[in-house]
Amino acid sequence: MTAVAPGPAGMMTSEVLPARSAASQDWNDILKWGAIGAASIAFLALTGMLVVLDPRPVISGALSLGYVAMIWVPLVLGYTTTKQVVLEGMARNEQGAADVVRGALIGALTGAGMSILAVLVNAFDLRDPLVNWSPELLAKLGFDRGLGFGVIAWIVLGAVLGALGASLHLMPARIAKTLGIVVGTILFVSIFEAFLDDLLEGFGLTFLTDFLYASRGGLTIVSTIVLGIAAALFGMFGSGKSAGLTAKLDAMEAPQRKNANMLIWAAGLAALVLLPIFTGKITNELLANVGIFLLLALGLNIVVGLAGILDLGYVAFFAVGGYTVAILTSPNSPGFSPGLPWWVALIVTVFMAVLAGLLIGAPVIRMRGDYLAIVTLGFGEIIRLLALSDWLKGWFGGAQGITNIPPADFGLFEVKGTDPRSVYYLTLFFVLVAIYVSWRLEGSRLGRAWMAVREDESVAEAMGINTVNIKLAAFVVGAVLASFGGAILSAKVGSIFPTSFLILVSVIILVVVIVGGMGNIAGVIAGSVVLIGVLGGPKQPGLLQEFSTFKLLIYGALLVWMMLKRPEGLIPNARRTRELHQEEFLQDAWLKGEIDTDDDDVADAVDTVVDAVDGEASTGGAPA
Amino acid sequence: MTDDKPGPLLEFRDINTHYGAVHILKDVNLAIYPGELVCLLGGNASGKSTTLKTLLGMVTPTTGDVVLDGEIVTGQPTSYRVERGITMVPENRRLFKRLSVLENLQLGAYLRNDKDGIAEDLERIYSMFPRVKERLKQQSGTLSGGEQQMVAMGRALMARPRVLLMDEPSMGLAPALVQTNFELIQQIHESGVAIFMVEQNANMALSIADRGWVLQTGKVVLDDTADALMQNPDLRASYLGDAASH
Numbered sequence A: 001m002t003a004v005a006p007g008p009a010g011m012m013t014s015e016v017l018p019a020r021s022a023a024s025q026d027w028n029d030i031l032k033w034g035a036i037g038a039a040s041i042a043f044l045a046l047t048g049m050l051v052v053l054d055p056r057p058v059i060s061g062a063l064s065l066g067y068v069a070m071i072w073v074p075l076v077l078g079y080t081t082t083k084q085v086v087l088e089g090m091a092r093n094e095q096g097a098a099d100v101v102r103g104a105l106i107g108a109l110t111g112a113g114m115s116i117l118a119v120l121v122n123a124f125d126l127r128d129p130l131v132n133w134s135p136e137l138l139a140k141l142g143f144d145r146g147l148g149f150g151v152i153a154w155i156v157l158g159a160v161l162g163a164l165g166a167s168l169h170l171m172p173a174r175i176a177k178t179l180g181i182v183v184g185t186i187l188f189v190s191i192f193e194a195f196l197d198d199l200l201e202g203f204g205l206t207f208l209t210d211f212l213y214a215s216r217g218g219l220t221i222v223s224t225i226v227l228g229i230a231a232a233l234f235g236m237f238g239s240g241k242s243a244g245l246t247a248k249l250d251a252m253e254a255p256q257r258k259n260a261n262m263l264i265w266a267a268g269l270a271a272l273v274l275l276p277i278f279t280g281k282i283t284n285e286l287l288a289n290v291g292i293f294l295l296l297a298l299g300l301n302i303v304v305g306l307a308g309i310l311d312l313g314y315v316a317f318f319a320v321g322g323y324t325v326a327i328l329t330s331p332n333s334p335g336f337s338p339g340l341p342w343w344v345a346l347i348v349t350v351f352m353a354v355l356a357g358l359l360i361g362a363p364v365i366r367m368r369g370d371y372l373a374i375v376t377l378g379f380g381e382i383i384r385l386l387a388l389s390d391w392l393k394g395w396f397g398g399a400q401g402i403t404n405i406p407p408a409d410f411g412l413f414e415v416k417g418t419d420p421r422s423v424y425y426l427t428l429f430f431v432l433v434a435i436y437v438s439w440r441l442e443g444s445r446l447g448r449a450w451m452a453v454r455e456d457e458s459v460a461e462a463m464g465i466n467t468v469n470i471k472l473a474a475f476v477v478g479a480v481l482a483s484f485g486g487a488i489l490s491a492k493v494g495s496i497f498p499t500s501f502l503i504l505v506s507v508i509i510l511v512v513v514i515v516g517g518m519g520n521i522a523g524v525i526a527g528s529v530v531l532i533g534v535l536g537g538p539k540q541p542g543l544l545q546e547f548s549t550f551k552l553l554i555y556g557a558l559l560v561w562m563m564l565k566r567p568e569g570l571i572p573n574a575r576r577t578r579e580l581h582q583e584e585f586l587q588d589a590w591l592k593g594e595i596d597t598d599d600d601d602v603a604d605a606v607d608t609v610v611d612a613v614d615g616e617a618s619t620g621g622a623p624a
Numbered sequence B: 001m002t003d004d005k006p007g008p009l010l011e012f013r014d015i016n017t018h019y020g021a022v023h024i025l026k027d028v029n030l031a032i033y034p035g036e037l038v039c040l041l042g043g044n045a046s047g048k049s050t051t052l053k054t055l056l057g058m059v060t061p062t063t064g065d066v067v068l069d070g071e072i073v074t075g076q077p078t079s080y081r082v083e084r085g086i087t088m089v090p091e092n093r094r095l096f097k098r099l100s101v102l103e104n105l106q107l108g109a110y111l112r113n114d115k116d117g118i119a120e121d122l123e124r125i126y127s128m129f130p131r132v133k134e135r136l137k138q139q140s141g142t143l144s145g146g147e148q149q150m151v152a153m154g155r156a157l158m159a160r161p162r163v164l165l166m167d168e169p170s171m172g173l174a175p176a177l178v179q180t181n182f183e184l185i186q187q188i189h190e191s192g193v194a195i196f197m198v199e200q201n202a203n204m205a206l207s208i209a210d211r212g213w214v215l216q217t218g219k220v221v222l223d224d225t226a227d228a229l230m231q232n233p234d235l236r237a238s239y240l241g242d243a244a245s246h
């Protein structure tokens, strides 16, 4: 079954068009997309990306990250604006040359956006409202070779990339895929230099790093070529293997499959336990950060994903955990400093989190939807403002926070910020606990009750579910998981301030949950790794340290893109996928004449559709 | 009433229900006896759904008492009443659409913890509705209307009710299915469950019911056996589409 591109692809023609010559083009459409491309690429340049990311080479001496952040625009536009919606049973109209010309024109217009920007920057000074309107930008727009060169080069570059994007449709699928793998590999190896460097060093493979990377960072030209050839070989001949493996796994009998699954889990766990032995401080610190946010995201996933309570003040419970441990363990805490060991403080933290969950939950739980979201948002801020206030300064230290929080001492080893590996292990422990709890809850009576309340509160009540208590339970479980995160943070950082608990934390965790796939544990894990690990958390840099400045921009863009193209998240929950794509699939099925008006047939068609979605959900990985 | 007749299973004693200042149910008295099939007729907005919600405790009456098997349960929450044998099939079926058929059924048994009994009841429902068994893993929102009705009834039966409240069970069903649906209701009734059914389809409802009430702007205006109601000229005129007899 050919999957039909969902969503806004509808704006492209779905009827069979007569074959056209290269010269006959829909000029208005080309102008429209060209203008969109030009505006987008100029906007990206004006965010400062081009200049800020320029010092970071991707291929030493040839290509910098700044340019990579720009040139994907014509490539992607060339690809998407020539994409044909192909319905099964309808002949694909061969357009060939017309498509490539169209892509090239749109790409050229996109590139012209940069040319125009260069001319404007040269002529006017708009530095006042636009901080990045600078001579440096002008230099980069001219590829450091002057305005004239830049103006021409952008248009040519745009045309070439646009044409390349368009021609991806015309290539045999295998070649297009191989090209994708080559570019992806080069970018991956180059962008994750710090991480790979660290990892390879841990395994004593420094000769590999020496070969791959230039002394000032980035791949060397030689290593780029070697990597490209290796990736191409893999793409042409090797990439069928992994698909074969999945198929093999799918074909297994249930008990056999269970064993295989167990084996995979055990291997994954072993890798997680062993990994930090080989990686260095920076990587371990990063992994620990991912873990802390994963812990928070798993908790929020129970509240939002399972019980359907849109809590925007989730950071409050993170703060409760952080401050409880800080007060109870630090000898410096202003009001009351019993100097308890970390794990004793942790037990108190659990109580405090339950209490906070009940206190905040009780008044808001009777509200629904938007009202609840707004009120929780308020509570999230209230907790931070209380910690900041003069009134409670004697307890929480006001803006100075609480410092000198000792490491978590477990007798045999200590968990402290200067030893990220120890933090990693402590976090891993709590994350595993949280995953186990989430997983068990999902299939339990309580989990079902949460979902019932999420689906239809009054019917849930008619089933005898005490909806208030059930929702409070979700709040409390989420609160406890978040407080663990706060407790780890205290021990790790050694000091706690009100600014550690900005509303931004709530927002970012929510984005992690949404982008990963709401109500889905694997999705939440993927979301944390991709967003926190790669882009970075509210205060923590990710693998792409250079992107820190643009983190929120990327978060926002990602969120919008996800909502449009993949509302079910990176790793979809089969259930949600069905719900969200039901209509599209029904329409497609109808178009294909699979559905007529008879009731039973509709049900059967829905079955086919649901099966198709299931199949897709289980095989579909990250978006291309 | 003779002494050996059992007392009513479910009773309204002088119930008045308000939504804010709006008076909906006015001095309503009802009694449903074990094993009976009773139907409640009435025009739109006459308070039929409100009657059911008041019985189940989702709406609290302003005055009067709801009595379940001799015990006054007026102040008790819904869960308390469900535990003691009242269950509702809500208006428009209202399945948990994103949950599977099986999960819907399991939620019907939410307050029970006798695992064996639940498994037994599941089997009973499968044999009653073989189609449901075929579609256990399917997301319930994608079922056809008729199938949804089966799941909604199955879900209610999973609570092992003594009295089943049904709010317009034939609403939105194709005419062919309405007949089957009433047969199913009769089947459930014959298994010993008392049924209190709100229906617009007065003809059909009265043909299987023992007794009936007619509600008009919150007041019980007729209360008789089903046969007598069928013959009642006023009712025939207004609900049975029989203009000639007037």
Ligand SMILES: Nc1ncnc2c1ncn2[C@@H]1O[C@H](COP(=O)(O)OP(=O)(O)OP(=O)(O)O)[C@@H](O)[C@H]1O
Pocket (backbone or CB within 6 Å): B019, B022, B024, B042, B043, B044, B045, B046, B047, B048, B049, B050, B051
């Ligand atoms: N939650 C509510 N708040 C305010 N008014 C309500 C509420 N629920 C119902 N009503 C009003 O109470 C009256 C009776 O409603 P009810 O749902 O009991 O009618 P009904 O007899 O079931 O009608 P129908 O046959 O159309 O389902 C209506 O006028 C309705 O608008």
Ligand SMILES: [Mg+2]
Pocket (backbone or CB within 6 Å): B048, B049, B050, B091, B167
């Ligand atoms: Mg009604």
